[in-house]
Amino acid sequence: MTIEQAAARPGPAFPGHEARVDALRRQLTSLSGETTVRLAKRTSNLFRSRAATKHPGLDVSGFTHVLRVDPGSRTADVEGMVTYEQLVDATLPHGLMPLVVPQLKTITLGGAVTGLGIESSSFRNGMPHESVLELEILTGDGRIVLARPDNEHRALFHGFPNSYGTLGYALRLKILLEPVKPFVKLRHVRHHDRAGYFQALEDVCAQREHEGEQVDFVDGTIFGPDELYLTLATFTDSAPATSDYTWLDIYYRSIPRRRTDHLTVRDYLWRWDTDWFWCSRAFGVQHRLPRLLLGRRLLRSSVYWKAVALDRRFKIAERLLKLRRLPPEETIVQDIEVPVGRAAEFLEFFEREIPISPVWICPLKQRPGGVRWPLYELDPDRLYVNFGFWSAVPLDPGERDGVHNRMIEAEVTRLGGHKSLYSDSFYTEDEFWRLYNGPAYRELKQNYDPAGRLLGLYEKCVRRR
Secondary structure, three states, rough: OOOOOOOOOOOOOHHHHHHHHHHHHHHHOOOOOOOOOOOEEEOOEEOOOOOOOOEEEOOOOOOOEEEEEEEEOEEEEEOOEEHHHHHHHHHHHOOOOOOOOOOOOOHHHHHHHHOOOOOOOOHOOOOOHHEEEEEEEEEOOEEEEEEEEOOOOOOOHHOOOOOOOOEEEEEEEEEEEEEEEOOOEEEEEEOHHHHHHHHHHHHHHHHHHOOEEEEOEEEEEEEEEEEEEEEEEEEEOOOOOOOOOOEEEEEEEHOOOOOOEEEEEHHHOOOOOOOOOOHHHOOOOOOHHHHHHHHHHHOHHHHHHHHHHHHHHHOOHHHHHHHEEEOOOEEEEEOOOOOOOHHHHHOOOHHHOOOOOOOEEEEEEEOOOOOOOOOOOOOOOOEEEEEEEEEEEEOOOOOOOOOOHHHHHEEEHHHOOOOOOOEOOOOHHHHHEEEEEEEEHHHHHHHHOOOOOOOOOOHHHOOOO
């Protein structure tokens, strides 16, 4: 394959960034044209197991710069490997934040756009890719292209979300920002039945207010069939006092105990990161003593992710189950969304078939404007409910690993929903391409990676290559 080198690239001048792009282009040129290429990076928030590979990696570790924050236009130019933690630290001093800030600090901008993301502002701001104004992409055929919604690369711009790096890699992104206030007030509203819970969720998202107060953020935590909480949050200029969930206290445990709460805007954005929602309990660090010993620096999702990687490598949990003569377990790490009108039905199925608790929920609606994102299409007029569940369940004798995940996939499809691809998937190839718009993907692949220099979406997300 011939590596096509662009003679010039449009857009603003960022000399340091341009030097890094040139170095990356030379690196790609040096690789054999028959070689499959991956990114070489130190961190990941994907939870797909992957077969061992000898494919060379492109070193993108230098693309970690916030290039510009422009308070006047409320935009930011950032490199693809910038984490949301870095970006938030750069924008908050200007009284601004990204329109959607995924829950974990080390999620990168490029990763959230090509692999989707969601948070409690998604009922009004959609997903991270919906706030992108332009993308500078290294494509599979070696070009550096600037993709905008209205230029010759608009098909790539709209098809990039949910492509997971199989069409190219985002080197620079220009995104919209929105204004913030210093504090966030939280109200934890309990419900006792599924139907009432999701009706209240739909009403709040439509009206953007609750009991006369504006609502800027909405998510929820379900602890059981009769213990369902909506957390409604509002920007405020002041707070009587603020809670701290970055060390000894645990955020999710506060939800049933406090009707109202206040956090700084930064601590609100990262309220879930300290304990990786509630998954830190698997590492025994929700007790006081280990939290005292670890301190704030080590209580974060990136540390837990490294522990998970070690467990996968050495099969520690699997070995411990065998030593204790317990049945093997199936890992279930998924985010799915279904239309709000089918959410109670999905929750009933989940509580009946999948013994995992708590469950996180987050409403999602595409931003107005009628934009079509072909590889992950949502009805723009419909509110969806995301369910996040991350744990493991025991397998009964004779059950194959993957049985519960397949049940979830089938139910989500039946209910007209979608499933994120950041974790293991089990679809047949025909079903996968029916759900994720095979014709549109194949056309983009032919136009931007005709020689298959990058892995295909099915190979990467289902066959785990």
